[in-house]
Amino acid sequence: MIKDKLRLIAVLIFVYIVLFEFILPINKLLPKPSLLAESIVDIWSDYNFLESLASTTTVIYLSLLISYVTIHFKSPYLIKLKFELPELLGSLKIFRYFPAFFFAIIFIYWFGDSFIAEIVFGIIVSTLLLSFEVINQVKMVNNNYLDVARNLGLNGIRLYSKVAYKNIQPFIFFKLQHIHYYLWVLIMIYEFVGRINGLGGVYYYALTYRDFTALFSFALIISILILLGDIILKYINEKIFFWE
Amino acid sequence: MIEIKNIKKVLTRTSSINTILLDDLNFQITENLITGIIAPQGSGKTTLLKIISGLEDPTSGEINNSENIIFIPGEPSSFPWLNVKENILFGLDNNVAESEFHDVVKLLGLEGYENHFPNNKSTGFRFRISLARSIIRTPKLICLDEPFDKLDQLTKYEIYNLILKVNHIRRITFLLATTNITEALYLSKKIYLMKKDPGKIIGSFDINFTKERNIEIIDEAEFISMRTKIENTIKENPSYSMINFSI
Structure with missing residues (x-):
């Protein structure tokens, strides 16, 4: 294969x-292959590519890490809320239909060229998407597990953290793989629109200079990075969340 | 003895139409014995076992002596994210002597599998974990809700014999709810027949075979005769159509 x-x-x-x-x-x-090979070497100095790359990857992977840790600790409360007040959380789903692009524009409007604001934006987007996934997956929790755990003396938030959340954890992590790709696109749009230092900003300047070959060189490097990120997330999913 | 007294369960549907699931259920569970309930599908067996185990409240009625009752559902219920040892000790905060843990593991045939995860393991293996997790708590009663449905024939008999062994060695009381007459006969010392719409006890049988309970007993005259007796009682009641007459 x-x-x-x-x-x-x-x-x-x-x-x-x-x-x-x-x-x-x-x-x-x-672009001509020989020009593409040349461009892959040149972009590092012409566009300050290393710094842009470091900036964007920091935003993406820090956002993913912080949002996952937040969801890991707050999910049991979210699940409890979903079990006890299903209508309340269900009504929040309306935000799913808001284009994330709109939030990116608003953030740029509010905070301008701010690295911290970019990270906060990334964290909010990925945390919200993970939260929606938790709410969505609550219906998949195996009631037998909950019954058994209650019967064995577990209740309250421990029931949700030790059983309900563990039951859906592989699905939550699987969703993180989707968010990973989504966040790459969204953060680059954020940087592109705001002309912020990062890969999106680099794309903006390459387009302004009509640097046809550079556009492809960036795409090639970025796709390799996304692929690597995806492989690592898949590996973690298979090794740690094997009970899916 | 655990007494189930006048248990009634009324379900309220969204359309506000009430359905009586269980009506005036009365029976006793004798300590140290295996009691069977044979009932058709949809008669409220699971709800009854959940009420007995304290997982659901009845609309009316009571269960005396109802502390420390363990419920084992029909579907595999060992947690796949915990290994065998963690599953067995789940919720006990390590308040179990190591020797007791090893005795239980040995009795259930799980020795050497303590660090294995139940994920992707057979239903029989997962049932052994559920049983070990239950008996380590020295319960007053273990309620089994059709746990053998998904087992193959050979594993079924292995598990039947395991339950008989646990009952004999540990003097643990079992309540088995099933649609399978042979299964109930093979395991139980007392069998109750329950009808549906609404769920109600309509008969009881004391099962005392002269021979030891093993795979050969199902071909013995006394077993067949008792089975025929139960089947005839069942045939008198049309709501029993869902019962599995074969093994």
Whole structure:
């Protein structure tokens, strides 16, 4: 299976090189492979790429970490609330339909070019998305587990933290993998719109300079980073939350 | 002896129509014995066991001597995120002597599996964990809610014999709710028949076989005769159509 995938990737790269290096070296579709290779080296100095990369990845992974830790400790209360006041939390779902893009614009409007505001934005978005997932997953909690735990003497918040939350924890972490990709996109839009230091800001300047090759170089590096992040999250999910 | 007195359970649907699930249920559970309740599906067996274990309140009626009653549901209920040892000691805050833990683990055939996780394990294995978790608490009664439905034939008999062994060695009282006559006969010393719409006890049988209870007993005349007797009582009541007459 992996061999087949690698073979397919190798074929696509070969076709890309032949087509855009030799047959169509000047075009508006894809950059010439040799120029792309050059650009991957140049962007680090031309666009201060390392600092931008460090800034964006810090925002994304710090937001994910803080939101997950917050949800880890607050979920039992959320689950309890959902069990006891289902209508109240259900009505909060209306916020799911608000475009996250709107919140990004408002944050930029309120706080301007602020790194802290960007992190706060990332934390709020990922915490809200994880909270919605917790609320959504409450209906999946196995009632047999709750009955058994109550029968064995567990009640109150311990019942929700030791049983209900543990039951849905793999799904919550799985959702984190989705949020990971979503946050990458959203934070880059945030930086792009606000022209803030970060990968989104770098994209803004590359587009302004009409640097066609750089746009592809950024995408290539970012996709590798997202892929790596995804692999790490998947590994953690399989190793730690194996009971899914 | 645990006495179930005049238990009534009325369910209120969203349309405000009340349904009487259990009506005036009266029976006794003798200590140290296995008591069986044979009832059709949808008769309120699970609700009854939950009421007896204190997980649900009856609309009226009472259960005397009702502390420390353990409920084992039909579906696997060992927590998949805890290993066997953590499952067995769940909620006990390590207030159990190591020797007692080892005795229970050995009795249930879980020796060597203490660090294994029940996730992806067989239903029989998960039932053993649930049983170990129950008996380590030295309960007054263990309520079994059709726990053998998903087991294959061989595992079923292994688990039946395990329950008989636990009952014999630990003198633990069991209440088994089932739709399966053979299963109830194989395990119980006393069987109650319960009808549905509403759930009510309509008969009882004392089961005293002269021979030891093992897989051969189901072909013995006394077993077949008792089974026929129960089946005939059942056939007189149309609400028993859901009972499984075979093993």
